[in-house]
Amino acid sequence: MRVHFHGAAGEVTGSMHEVEAAGHRILLDCGLIQGSREAEARNVAPFGFDATAQDALVVSHAHIDHIGRIPLLVKRGFRGPIYAQGATADLMPIMLLDAASLQEGEAERANRHRPAGMPPIVPLYSKDDVVAAMKQVKPLPYDTCTTIAPGVDIAFRDAGHILGSSIVELWADGKKLVFSGDLGPVGTPILRDPTQIRQADVVLMESTYGDRNHRERMGTVHELGEIFATAAREKGNVLIPAFAVGRSQELLYWFAQYWDEWQLSKWQVFLDSPMAAKVMRVYDQHSELFDDAARRVWQDKPHPFKLPNLHVSESIEDSMAINRLEGGAIIIAGSGMANGGRIVHHLKHNLGRRNAHVVFVGYQAQGTMGRKLVDGAQWVRIHGKDYRVNAQRHTVGGLSAHADQSGLLAWYGAFENAPPLVLVHGEDKARETLAGEIFERSGRKVQLARPGEWIDA
Incomplete structure (x- = not known):
């Protein structure tokens, strides 16, 4: 061999x-x-x-x-x-x-x-x-x-x-x-x-x-709650670059788990990814692969994929409409390394806002926009134009x-x-x-x- x-x-x-x-x-x-x-x-x-x-x-x-x-x-x-x-x-x-x-x-x-x-x-x-x-x-x-x-x-x-x-x-x-x-x-x-x-x-x-070693997971979950509380006080948006498979579903799982504690009913939650919407249907078709804790959440909490204020944006028009919101939105969108996809458009509209929060929940490879932002870049180029980064950045490692x-x-x-x-x-x-x-x-x-x-x- x-x-x-x-x-x-x-x-x-x-x-x-x-x-x-x-x-x-x-x-x-x-x-x-x-x-x-x-x-x-x-x-x-x-x-x-x-x-x-x-x-x-x-x-x-x-x-x-x-x-x-x-x-x-x-x-x-x-x-x-x-x-x-x-x-x-x-x-x-x-x-x-x-x-x-x-x-x-x-x-x-x-x-x-x-x-x-x-x-x-x-x-x-x-x-x-x-x-x-x-x-x-x-x-x-x-x-x-x-x-x-x-x-x-x-x-x-x-x-x-x-x-x-x-x-x-x-x-x-x-x-x-x-x-x-x-x-x-x-x-x-x-x-x-x-x-x-x-x-x-x-x-x-x-x-x-x-x-x-990653930060202990529950500490990370607590940190997410604090980010949402701060963003709510500042009346800003929260942007989360996330892969359509895995990370997006886990985030919605935690939203269901901490729905009341994080006061998520006050937010509009957007899953801006046609692909993630299709992926959720695959998850539902393969629930036999879930662990026991997930089955309990699906039964006892708001269904993670059917949260009452969850908007799944499949059309380009729906995605563009999100950018009219200057606050009160949690936006999960791909790609997970911010090197393409719809998250780039949301970054373009939010990076200049001091009350906006960008939360990185996964690995950011060398050369990607996500890596540049994590490394503290003050300016980034998007679609041929330079944008000043005033938004607050958070690297949340325990959700890897x-x-x-x-x-x-x-x-x-x-x-x-x-x-x-x-x-x-x-x-x-x-x-x-x-x-x-x-x-x-x-x-x-x-x-x-x-x-x-x-x-x-």
Whole structure:
């Protein structure tokens, strides 16, 4: 068994790893590279392998940095099956059609100002490409062993990161590889805890937060309540960049849980995301994946997805109307790193207001507007114009959908005999810190994956 690393090897987006085993080539994830314009430009480059030679694609979960180049893979000749957990399979077309729409829109806007005689900019892929790729998807349940090629078996285990997120176990050539995908923290609302696995011959583990521990979740929830109280006194708006899958649903869960305590009836709550509205329907279809606490909230509190003052803005006109409100609005909108989507328009209208609050509830990759704001930028450029940042900024770390350093150490520590470990999906500072912690505890020297490198398992 040999593993080649093609993405999320020294960075946190573009997840893609190729396994050669039993005479077959199996791809683990096919994610979009996100961040700066320079980083995103790499998405159009040729893959580091022949797409037509891949026998199967195995998807860990439906975040775009893990699935965002699947239509391009198919467009370039991949014809094999795409295996995904059932909820992931339902989320994938929602996510990818939205990605295609954004790319088509960006290409159209760029071509309006394209000098005469220059070739037009074309999107990475179209909605038709997404529809074609989704015909190859084969849903699988958790905890079932499936033969995906002669001599190659896989099983999905719950990763506790987003709905349908999976740890991948892969058996071939008498060896067992475990790919963590993205691991969620223990105690994440709505979701079950990540599955602990005991046996492996090699482990590929994410390391997004390998150098830090999150704030205790309930402290973070208390902080959210304080932000809302301050914004209410100041009569300002609260903007929350959030991914349509996972974070948006968790926020609504907490709104239901603390409806009275946070006096949320005084606010207008906007979920400004057509995609998030579709995602909520997938959540309702897969409530069997919820943990016990979530089932109680759904029964005993205001339904998180049906709060009495919740407005789900699906049309562009609805979204634009929100910007007429100078106060009293909680606006949840994508993208989660503020590098595109509707949140950018709300930032444009609110960043200059001293009584506005921008709340970051997830990881902000290098080069994104979210990262610039978190790092204290006083000016940001939006749609070709510079905007002064007067709004108050809050980084709320305890709502992360990723396991922190303690969680990663505990998950790897559950394996017997400290199997060989390769860290993926993390910036170098986080990976190096985590590798040092693991070596101190187990004596295991850890490899940091690099693009283009490979290991023999």
